[in-house]
Amino acid sequence: MAGQGEKTALQSRSIQTRNKIVAAFEALLKEKAFENISVAEIADKAGVSVGAIYRRFENKDAFIPLILEAYKKRIEAFAADPANHLEPDIQAGLFPALQEMTRLAWRFLExxxxxxxxxxxxxRTRPDLVGEEWDDLLAVSAAGYAQLLRLFAEEIQRPDINEAAAMTLYLLNVGISEYGLYPKEGPAAVLALPPEMFTKSLARAIYGYLTTAD
Structure with a gap:
């Protein structure tokens, strides 16, 4: 389905060209930040003309919905890999499960x-282009965390599991994104922890919240 600013590809050849452009864009995102990617670079990597891109995308902002599309693909691929499955040991308790959760989140970010x-x-800046799917992704994540927390209901002191799951999602995403994506900016700049120590500390912070009664 075409996103906002993207023109619908109807013919088979046009669809193939669109797929080349999308693949090139996703490959470039592995190499550099979105703001540093030019339309000319996308065209060159896709093996098409700049004009071919503008026949399908009004401007560079029209690629923003593809960011979410690529993000969803990465989540699905990551979740499908057995090496990334979180299998909590109920007997070991909540903290080891949270520690493994933060490690997996860091692995995905890396x-x-x-x-x-x-x-x-x-x-945050272009919700009009990202659409409601971002909210849907967050809702699915929160539901998954709620399922995890229910396995350790005896340890958790929060009165509302769903609320606790939403806060867990928030703390994990803020912590991982701030420290992993912007290590030299803002609050993350005062930390000097290797990833293993950081993820363990973040798990400890989330554990403290979950096991502290009001």
Missing amino acids: KDANLLRAAFIHA
């Missing part, structure tokens, strides 16, 4: 930092 940076920025 693979696609430029994509995540673009997704987070444009979800």
Whole structure:
């Protein structure tokens, strides 16, 4: 489906060209930040003319919906890999599960930092282009965290599991994105922790929230 600013490709050849452009854009996002990618670079990597891109995309902003499209693909691929499955040990308790959760989040960020940076920025600055799917992704994530927390209901002191899951999602995303995407800017600049120590500390902070009664 075409996003806002993208012109619908109807013919098979046009669809193939669009797929080349999308693949080139996603590949460039692995190499550099969205703001540093030019339309000419996308065209060159896709093996098409700049005019071919403008026949399908009104401007560079029309690529913003593709950021979310790529982000969803990465999440699905990451989740499909058995190496990234979170299998909590109920007997070991809540903290080890949270620690593994933060490690997985960091691993995902390390693979696609430029994509995540673009997704987070444009979800806030251009919600008109990102659409409601971003909110849907967050809702699915919150539901997953709620399912995880229910496994450790005896340890958790928060009165509302769904609210606790939403806060867990918030703390995890803010912590990982601030420290992983902007390590030399803002609050993250005062920290000097290697990833293993940072993820453990973040898990400890979330654990403290979940196990502290009002």
